[in-house]
Amino acid sequence: MLPHADTGEQMHVDEHGLVMSSASAAAARHYDRAVHELLHFRAEVATEAGAALAEDPGFPMGHVLTAYLDLLTTEPALARAARERFAGFRAGLDEQALLPRERAHVRAVGALLAGDLLTCGALLAGITEEHPRDALALITGHQIDFLTGDARALRDRVGGALPAWGADDRHFGNLLGMYAFGLEEAGHYDRSEEVGLRAVELDPKDVWGIHAVAHTYEMQGRFGDGVRYLDARLPDWSTGTFLNVHAWWHYCLYLLEAGATGRVLDVYDAVMAGGESAMALLDAAALLWRLYLEGSDQSGRWQALADAWTPKMEEPLSAFNDAHAVMSYVGAGRIAEAERLVASRERYVAGGHTTTNHAMTARVGLPVCRALLAFGRGDFATVVDLLHPIRHRINEFGGSHAQRDAVQKTLLEAAIRAGRREARVLVSERISVRPGSPFNWLKQSAVADDAGARAAAAVRAEDLVRQAALPWR
Template sequence: MGTDEHGLAIGAATPAALAHYDTAIDELLHFRAQVVDETRAALAEDPGFPMANVLSAYLGLLTTEPEDAREAAARFREFRAGVEAVRLLPREQAHIEAVEHLLDGGLPACGAALGRIAEEYPRDALALFVGHQLDFFTGDARALRDRIGGALTAWHEDDRHLGHLLGMYAFGLEEAGHYGRSEEAGLRAVELDPKDVWGIHAVVHTYEMQGRFGRGTAFLDERLPDWSTGTFFNVHTWWHYALYALEAGDTSRALEIYDTVLHGPQATGSAFELLDAAALLWRLLLEGRDETTRWKELADAWEPKSREAFSAFNDMHAVMSFVGAGRLADADRLIADREAYLERARPDVTNRAMTARVGLPVCRALVAFGRGDHGAVVDLLAPIRHRVHEFGGSHAQRDAVQKTLLEAALRARRLDLARVLTSERLNLRPSSPFNWLKHAAVAEALGDAAIATTARTRATRLRQP
């Protein structure tokens, strides 16, 4: 028996396997693909190594790809059938039970189990990381903040992964609305490890939520070599860069990023990347941009990935692509399939509730938008606008839904609602040119040309360097 890098007991592992495991955790915290290679190396050294099998399961079960999840589940069940529970350490047994919740589709149950592990073992980086990701997948802002906050006092300045804990904490703070503290923690995380892409990502989110697009662009430019390559998170960070470009009015730059990174020659075609591609093009569609050629290619990529119910959040982006490409029949088929899925899925499967409460209403609204039935969009989205977080993602990602509701309210001339939505946005992010432009559109629709002119002038000034 040995201990891992963070001082936690590890059973049934050779020294070489343990070394690979420690390296795998480091790669995981850096969001680098080498985590898979190091995990396999640990298992090659010791096929029965419990924590390496647990890590392998988490990697597959938390993917955006259903086939990866199935393969990981099969491997873990094979391991589980051959392991003797009496030989497991309590922490290892607790992780195995957490994985079993994931196998059953119970994301909150797994998150709760990992929370109990972190209470007893606050230096368990894997429990904290996986729990943090589950909080993100379930849209639980409080847990995103407090899961990490509750463990931080057990970490020390000389821990090489303290920065990564701070990076996770910064993201939780941002999602919970503590922007000043989030920026502080995120910048400290990046100071401790410039390659901490999650910490960089947290700061980027903070600037996005404050409408500080100029500072966000400069922040990313200053650290370009640290985040733009070498991780499986670089594409998503480029998406944030493109959002900044849209806010600055530089649509050409946003599309350049789309064509070279989000859905370019080097794209892997993973659902994780396709999400960002669809989310960017949808924002352009809402503003009346015709990107049919790009949409058609993207819809072709989404089609094989949308044949089964796996993630309500994925479904939304697949439907965006079908609507953008004019393939409304494909969008209708996806919706019909998910309606049937609700009848056959077990009630304890988290994705079932996500689909019923948020996924299907959003998908139906997107199709209604594509058909020009903007009143139906409002009727579908207005009742759920305060619970969209329930199907996961970040505030920035879910803003596509809120922007769809606002645009539909304007086009349907539901101007009282449009005014409320715009007022909410403007008072939360007064530095956002987008919000001022929508304020202008509402004012113009209400017949107040003076306010509309003033608002457009404000937007123009905000976009000036």
């Protein structure tokens, strides 16, 4: 415990060696435990953050952490509560009495509360440059980079801080897990696999590291390796974290490649149906939409999902979420509700707001939502006209390559159904990047010129599934 040089207030050091203002050593230790739980994506982070503030109601970093937790969920109700709570904290705060790092965090939260994700990310990057061992700045910035679809920042924000960490740090594995995900999103698949496997070796419960390896296999079309990897680590990722449903979603992507639709629906009903969080609803919609594109009627499952999205759509908070809500309305056959959501976002864009989400909605979110709606109407030519011009910047409304592939597959399927020449190019691009994907070869079969070529592509798809040697085939 150290005295503040100017005010005499007691200072405490977190487990990574950073000084912070707090009147309570107990609050500081709860903060450490909260960050530990956050790095493992466990719900206990909220309990520990609450305990820190109970010990010291004025604890600056406790308020910062709690605000980040609420705002990064993309849940409208939590965002509203965070705005009110943090405004109350800030109203009675003498910011000049804070340590410079704490002031920077308060400004970053302020930017996030105002909907300015880019400024928040930049402020957090500045904290990381000066304090590379600030684990909260790193993981929060990492999530901001994910929400803004910035692959380079996902890679370099963590990569630039790594020299300040060592294998003797208990969270070094978590840093490697984040770095592995950034490497994957930036296209460094071999390096991502290497770093991700090392992260999980250091910390078998590093679910983000496991998730990074899963992404790497997905992006390479290595669905057999993905199934075996997740099967081998089932106890480490399948329960007890915020990422449970998302990890099962990755598992289902592998199953879809293998043509195991029945197993996909079994997982959906056991794990995804009835989800309430935005994250869970995103995964459910993205999975059912892939089935929808292949003509699989899941109207009953769609109805429940559409109902769950409706209360989250009252205010524009996430263009990425909006698109998945439209998927759900279209899948449920509730075209009028999809139209109303699109119309509300058109009014939002016309209103001239200055948030990051406003720009995302205008540039990517609205074209995607309109295209999904057009697909539901059977207007496939319009889908191509809307999506083809933006296909190389869809990352701008956030998410990962694997998540955004639902949009790319929508474009491809629409081009095939519309008989558009773009379909051949799109299939060729996919096969060139992921020649091990049965899905890609089945689409090659759909666009091939003659019966022989169609049959050869279909056989190639079946050969890939057989070579994967999955135990249940």
